[in-house]
Amino acid sequence: xxxxxxxxxxxxxxxxxxxRLKRYFxxxxxxxxxxxVEAEAAKDETDARLLELMxxxxxxxxxxxxxxxxxxxxxxxxxRQIAERTQLSEKAIExxxxxxxxxxxxxxxxxxxHEK
Numbered sequence: 340x341x342x343x344x345x346x347x348x349x350x351x352x353x354x355x356x357x358x359r360l361k362r363y364f365x366x367x368x369x370x371x372x373x374x375x376v377e378a379e380a381a382k383d384e385t386d387a388r389l390l391e392l393m394x395x396x397x398x399x400x401x402x403x404x405x406x407x408x409x410x411x412x413x414x415x416x417x418x419r420q421i422a423e424r425t426q427l428s429e430k431a432i433e434x435x436x437x438x439x440x441x442x443x444x445x446x447x448x449x450x451x452x453h454e455k
Contacts, residue, residue: 392447393443396446396447396450397443399446400442400443403435404439404442405439407432407435407436407439408439408440408443418433418436
């Protein structure tokens, strides 16, 4: 009789522990899923804000710089082709691209630093 009671007690303890672990891992799964959703939402907001800043600051750049950046990054023209069309050297185009990107970066960072 004692052995039967001890067997039932052991089975019950194993079942309780199994249920407890199942609830715990279920909680962890929900917690991390929620954190991932929150992180994605924050990332989407950040990306939207950066795109907004990019568009507004691109409009403020001189027309030559803006067209150069658009050709390179939006139209995906190679530097060689841009150089041939503008009758400048590839190095000159690359230098202008560096300066235009730097101007754009400085303006965006300045605006981001002034936000709360």
